[in-house]
Amino acid sequence: MASHAGRAVATEAALAAGAAARRAARAGITSRLTAGWHEAGGPATLREHLQRYGPLPQPGRNRALIDAVTAAGLTGRGGAGFPTGIKMRAVASRRGPAVVVANGMESEPASEKDKALLARAPHLVLDGAVLAASAVGADSVHVCLPRGRRRLAEAVEDAVAERERAGLDPVAIAVRALPHWYVSSEESALVHWLNGGEAKPTAVPPRPYEKGVGQRPTLVDNVETLAHVALIGRYGPAWFRRAGLPDAPGTMLVTVAGAVRAPGVYEIEAGTRVGDILAMSGMAVDAGPVLVGGYFGTWHHAEEVAGVPMAPGPLRAIGASPGTGALFPLPADCCGLAETARVLAWLAGQGAGQCGPCVFGLPAIADDFAQLAAGRPKGPVLDRLDRRLGQVGGRGACRHPDGAVRLARSALSAFAADVRSHLSRRACLAAWRGQPRQGVLPVPRPAGDGEWL
Ligand SMILES: Cc1cc2nc3c(=O)[nH]c(=O)nc-3n(C[C@H](O)[C@H](O)[C@H](O)COP(=O)(O)O)c2cc1C
Ligand code: SF4
Numbered sequence: 001m002a003s004h005a006g007r008a009v010a011t012e013a014a015l016a017a018g019a020a021a022r023r024a025a026r027a028g029i030t031s032r033l034t035a036g037w038h039e040a041g042g043p044a045t046l047r048e049h050l051q052r053y054g055p056l057p058q059p060g061r062n063r064a065l066i067d068a069v070t071a072a073g074l075t076g077r078g079g080a081g082f083p084t085g086i087k088m089r090a091v092a093s094r095r096g097p098a099v100v101v102a103n104g105m106e107s108e109p110a111s112e113k114d115k116a117l118l119a120r121a122p123h124l125v126l127d128g129a130v131l132a133a134s135a136v137g138a139d140s141v142h143v144c145l146p147r148g149r150r151r152l153a154e155a156v157e158d159a160v161a162e163r164e165r166a167g168l169d170p171v172a173i174a175v176r177a178l179p180h181w182y183v184s185s186e187e188s189a190l191v192h193w194l195n196g197g198e199a200k201p202t203a204v205p206p207r208p209y210e211k212g213v214g215q216r217p218t219l220v221d222n223v224e225t226l227a228h229v230a231l232i233g234r235y236g237p238a239w240f241r242r243a244g245l246p247d248a249p250g251t252m253l254v255t256v257a258g259a260v261r262a263p264g265v266y267e268i269e270a271g272t273r274v275g276d277i278l279a280m281s282g283m284a285v286d287a288g289p290v291l292v293g294g295y296f297g298t299w300h301h302a303e304e305v306a307g308v309p310m311a312p313g314p315l316r317a318i319g320a321s322p323g324t325g326a327l328f329p330l331p332a333d334c335c336g337l338a339e340t341a342r343v344l345a346w347l348a349g350q351g352a353g354q355c356g357p358c359v360f361g362l363p364a365i366a367d368d369f370a371q372l373a374a375g376r377p378k379g380p381v382l383d384r385l386d387r388r389l390g391q392v393g394g395r396g397a398c399r400h401p402d403g404a405v406r407l408a409r410s411a412l413s414a415f416a417a418d419v420r421s422h423l424s425r426r427a428c429l430a431a432w433r434g435q436p437r438q439g440v441l442p443v444p445r446p447a448g449d450g451e452w453l
Pocket of ligand 1: 075076077078079080081082084103104105106107108182183184185186187188220221222223225226398399400
């Protein structure tokens with residue numbers, strides 16, 4: 001989806017037609033974070049932003065915002081879904097000045113939401129970071145973006161400069177450009193890099209909230225999470241809970257791509273049924289299984305996932321998770337095993353090379369998958385995979401190997417018929433339709449110079 005940025009906010013354009021708008025309303029489409037995106041076509045200026053949302057509430061070191069975020073039931077939108085209020089309280093309860101890190105790295109290739117949000121509404125993210133900083137007692141904010149997304153960094157830097165000219169913020173905001181690997185956006189890796197080290201995950205504890213940037217208590221939040229904080233700070237927890245489910249309140253950004261007519265970033269009410277989101281984005285009737293949650297996510301047959309609300313609890317019941325909010329129905333002419341093999345090979349190259357599961361386990365699993373996908377297995381590949389997947393899960397210092405294992409296991413299950421065909425060297429479903437198309441799941445080119453500093 002690297003070339004997908006132009007369509008990343010296809011959202012409201014896709015909704016312009018009446019029929020689509022009605023489908024959107026049924027599908028729980030809404031526009032809190034995405035208000036005004038399609039009219040603007042670029043980053044909202046500070047003036048436009050304040051007209052849209054009203055003035056920034058007076059930041060202050062008090063527990064009111066933390067209480068409001070807790071009452072709102074906001075959970076992190078960076079993948080793990082941890083309650084944001086609990087994290088803020090943990091940072092606020094530590095001694096000494098704290099630091100806030102806004103995680104805008106979005107290293108998940110199937111996701112476009114954070115890029116779209118920062119490119120359209122940088123001030124909303126900055127508002128949230130500033131409010132959170134004041135609430136937890138932080139005097140500085142670092143906005144972390146990947147090196148190579150230069151235009152995005154410029155949009156955020158321009159927004160920071162505008163705020164400085166307006167004398168808006170009581171804290172210093174710095175935009176930081178990090179080396180871009182899948183694991184360099186993990187929170188301990190961000191902290192390690194901000195402290196002058198390599199952008200590789202470190203052993204925890206201490207967690208960032210205990211000892212983070214400059215050894216200070218550090219709040220690391222995803223940029224979408226911070227944008228929700230900005231709205232809770234303005235409109236309160238009851239307003240936030242007007243959307244979504246009681247145990248998964250609010251809205252969330254999802255990225256839909258693959259076998260759909262209108263790929264892009266959509267803002268939905270949490271708990272909207274996955275099938276409604278896919279129907280609204282025009283999923284092809286002959287689409288294959290759906291990848292839910294990105295490359296740490298899971299493959300599911302459309303009928304299994306269609307009626308399930310896009311929210312942690314209901315998805316957990318089928319072994320899935322919203323993750324980064326990415327949904328990717330596989331086009332009918334693609335082989336799910338070949339696509340998964342490509343992603344696993346990429347994930348294997350993205351580890352930080354510090355732990356056994358990443359150094360030995362993931363490359364071996366990716367190699368087994370490549371053999372399976374090519375229909376040329378050496379020896380009992382399924383037994384070998386089963387053993388390796390069992391050995392790698394839960395053994396890394398961070399969750400990188402676990403994510404890859406989850407993806408591999410779910411592919412073996414969702415594409416079980418194709419596995420049988422490949423093992424017996426018969427054509428799989430995609431091959432029946434002709435030469436399978438390859439490379440639909442976006443896999444970025446390897447980070448150029450291999451640098452981690
Ligand atoms: C390998 C790996 C990669 C991650 N990449 C991102 C990322 O690109 N963006 C992000 O916000 N969180 C990412 N996370 C999660 C962060 O470590 C952290 O939990 C998150 O930024 C916290 O924000 P939240 O509570 O608002 O979700 C990643 C985690 C892992 C294990
Ligand atoms: S599991 Fe992999 S990515 Fe995570 S810390 Fe170890 S080597 Fe690094």
